[in-house]
Amino acid sequence: MALINARNLGITLGAPLFSNLNFAVEAGDRLGLIAANGRGKSTLLRCIAGSLEPTAGEITRSRGLRVGHVEQDVPAGLLATPFYDAVHQALPAEQAETEAWRVDVVLASLDVPQDFYRRPLGKLSGGWQRLALLARVWVTEPDVLLLDEPTNHLDLARISQLEEWLTALPRDVPVVMSSHDRAFLDATTNRTLFLRPEQSQGFSLPYSRAREALDEIDAADERKFQRDMKTAQQLRRQAAKLNNIGINSGSDLLVVKTKQLKQRAERLEDAARPAHQERSAGAIKLTNRGTHAKVLVTLDDAAVETPDGTLLFKTGKRWICQGDRIVLLGRNGAGKSRLVSLIRKAITEAGSVPDTLRATPSVVLGYADQALADLRDDDTPLAMIGRRFDIGDQRARSLLAGAGVNVDMQDRPIGRLSGGQRARLGMLALRLANPNFYLLDEPTNHLDIDGQETLETELLEREASCLLVSHDRSFVRAVGNRFWLIDKRRLVEVDGPEEFFVSVAAMRE
Incomplete structure (x- = not known):
């Protein structure tokens, strides 16, 4: 019941x-x-x-x-x-x-x-x-x-x-x-x-x-719609031919037949329904400006520490290379965010980190953090995009609309946007930065399934190089081609994420 x-x-x-x-x-x-x-x-x-x-x-x-x-x-x-x-x-x-x-x-x-x-x-x-x-x-x-x-x-x-x-x-x-x-x-x-x-x-x-099952239904609906529309077109072509013959011959029968064919075509067209097309909540597109450098970041047994100097782990000798999509795995507090922060500084403030962590000079960073901290609540989408990127007001408005921030929201505080709109605004800023290396900390937060799948596709099709942290198991499985695990104060490379997922489930924090 x-x-x-x-x-x-x-x-x-x-x-x-x-x-x-x-x-x-x-x-x-x-x-x-x-x-x-x-x-x-x-x-x-x-x-x-x-x-x-x-x-x-x-x-x-x-x-x-x-x-x-x-x-x-x-x-x-x-x-x-x-x-x-x-x-x-x-x-x-x-x-x-x-x-x-x-x-x-x-x-x-x-x-x-x-x-x-x-x-x-x-x-x-x-x-x-x-x-x-x-x-x-x-x-x-x-x-x-x-x-x-x-x-x-x-x-x-x-x-x-x-x-x-x-x-x-x-x-x-x-x-x-x-x-x-x-x-x-x-x-x-x-x-x-x-x-x-x-x-x-x-x-x-x-x-x-x-x-x-839903995809199969949608595909069948689309096939039926295309068949019905094709049949309607054929009926209209036949009706046009019969109409010409009827006019030239003066045949009333052909005139009636022409009318019947047109009516059948109209009924088919009226009844035909295209397959459902999910209306996007906003486009997600990435770029990859590329680089001739093979090695983007070098970690020469770098020490990752807490702010008070306590050692969390050492990296060993590791490289991030062009085409790598590295997923950083580790339990909460292991130091994932600290490593991401150090790599970001090595790229944007080269002199502020030890030389055990070095970025190739040609690296252009695209960075997104899980809190979207770069998007101030009191800023507006249009002002933020206009200040960071020299693209003109009209193009900025067009890109924002395409990213799901419609015209009436573009001059309002970012704090009034939904989580999904903020996430897509952040992705637009990433795209306009035109990077060749992405640092992504929980990038699927606030994205719907369509947005997650689009981000996966963009990273793969653009052959984007990236280091990412994520709790989204589906995203990790779809995107990663290398996996680094923080374990026992060392950074080790593992074949995949599954053992880590199982260990987390077996021994919760």
């Missing part, structure tokens, strides 16, 4: 996000919601939770159903609240004293360290804040769990922990989740719903298999 039923559901915010959507949520469902940035996933979750009314259609819930909704962001009013108190406050008032033990059970199930209990949420990492929001909902013992981008800000260990936690949930508690993490979706879902403005598609399959 369905716990939640959606019938002919539609949401229009300026343009339709989805329409005529029908689906049910039953016990045991692990339903993944898939759509591009800004195409209705969070909106649909709010409708299911009952905090937003749909534009059309209705959602019915079983009597007394408790729906737990884990949204993306921590409410500002909770940032000063200690972790434990933030979860305890989520209990109904009548249970706050007698059932406080449930808070301890939930925090233990999520492996929250005791010394975190009294820390304000605002002093914790984005990953721990995500787990705090999850704990606040789970302590209320919901009958249905809604998760909005649950892996945002989580490292590999926490993603693995979340996967295990979801797997261990009681099977009668369905979970509906929106996510852009393809590996996470494959590990946790048994159903997939692709949201579209028209004809959303649902499958009783995890993401990758559902995606294959």
Whole structure:
């Protein structure tokens, strides 16, 4: 029996996000919601939770159903609240004293360290804040769990922990989740719903298999559309020939036949529907200016240290060469970001790092950090692009629009852009820098699946040289051709990422 039923559901915010959507949520469902940035996933979750009314259609819930909704962001009013108190406050008032033990059970199930209990949420990492929001909902013992981008800000260990936690949930508690993490979706879902403005598609399959099935449907639809349009053209050509013959011969029969052929062509054309084409949330394009240098960066047993001088690891003798797409692997705190920072300085401020780390003078850097720190909230997209690149106002506006920052957002503060728009703005700045070497720290953060796949394609087709850090397992597998692992205070080269992924899952931080 369905716990939640959606019938002919539609949401229009300026343009339709989805329409005529029908689906049910039953016990045991692990339903993944898939759509591009800004195409209705969070909106649909709010409708299911009952905090937003749909534009059309209705959602019915079983009597007394408790729906737990884990949204993306921590409410500002909770940032000063200690972790434990933030979860305890989520209990109904009548249970706050007698059932406080449930808070301890939930925090233990999520492996929250005791010394975190009294820390304000605002002093914790984005990953721990995500787990705090999850704990606040789970302590209320919901009958249905809604998760909005649950892996945002989580490292590999926490993603693995979340996967295990979801797997261990009681099977009668369905979970509906929106996510852009393809590996996470494959590990946790048994159903997939692709949201579209028209004809959303649902499958009783995890993401990758559902995606294959959807691609087959779209390909079949496109073949049928092309056949129908070709047949309509043939009918019109036949009608034109018969019409000429009919006029010359004065045959009424041929005139009638001509009219019938035209009507058949019109019916085919009216009924024909092209296959769905996903409207991009903004183009992602990279460049590669190239270089004659074979070796781009040389690491001559460089020491990577904390700011206070504590040794994290030594690199050994290593080279980054043209065509390398090196993935830097290591557990949190191992020193990945410190190495990225040192390489960046070696390229942009050659004299500021020891000569054990050297960059070839012809290297032109393209750098993106996970926080998009180069994009100031109080700056505007147009001003930022115009200041950094001498391309003129009109071209800047055109490029911004192509990257998904439309005209009415170009003169507004960057802080008002969505995460997806900010990520694409950052990618546009990378492209305009015209680098021959990329340093990418969590580049898929905030990108939807279409954006992730486009970035993968651009890196491969441009034969871009890069060193990257990422917790996105699908991205790492698709892009990397070399893998460096920080292990036991040494940087070692490994054949691939899988052993590291398994080790993280087996021994969480």
